[in-house]
Amino acid sequence: MIGDLIVTPPGEPARYHEEVPVAYAHDSQLTPNGAYFTVTLEYGPDHDKVDPFDITVRRTAQNSVDDAFDAAYLHPVIRHHGGGELLGTHHMAENLENHWDHPEAHRAPLAAFFARELDRRPTPAGR
Numbered sequence: 001m002i003g004d005l006i007v008t009p010p011g012e013p014a015r016y017h018e019e020v021p022v023a024y025a026h027d028s029q030l031t032p033n034g035a036y037f038t039v040t041l042e043y044g045p046d047h048d049k050v051d052p053f054d055i056t057v058r059r060t061a062q063n064s065v066d067d068a069f070d071a072a073y074l075h076p077v078i079r080h081h082g083g084g085e086l087l088g089t090h091h092m093a094e095n096l097e098n099h100w101d102h103p104e105a106h107r108a109p110l111a112a113f114f115a116r117e118l119d120r121r122p123t124p125a126g127r
Helices: 022-024 065-069 102-119
Strands: 001-008 017-023 036-042 075-082 083-089
Touching: 001 022, 001 102, 022 036, 065 083, 065 102, 075 102, 083 102
Parallel strands: none
Antiparallel strands: 001 017, 001 036, 036 075, 075 083
């Protein structure tokens, strides 16, 4: 899986790397302090088992923040990693036009996720 990588070294500006193999990011020199976020585009669970044109199937409403984790359509998934562990996951609400810029459905929940996760940043080993 390929995704973007946001490296968040303490006391330094974040660094953004595009199209990095996610498996590589976990053990690379790009993440020397072990605190980073991956951004991938993913389909939801069992997305390929339902006919996309079958209107009788229940679907998550577009831009539904509370149900974003269960969205079948392609949507961004942001994961916070630190100290060799997955610390947090945020699914952005799906959007049929792939415009994830709605203030309440996309921007505010994402900003809250980053703020919450950066507050719980793991301390580097040996400190």
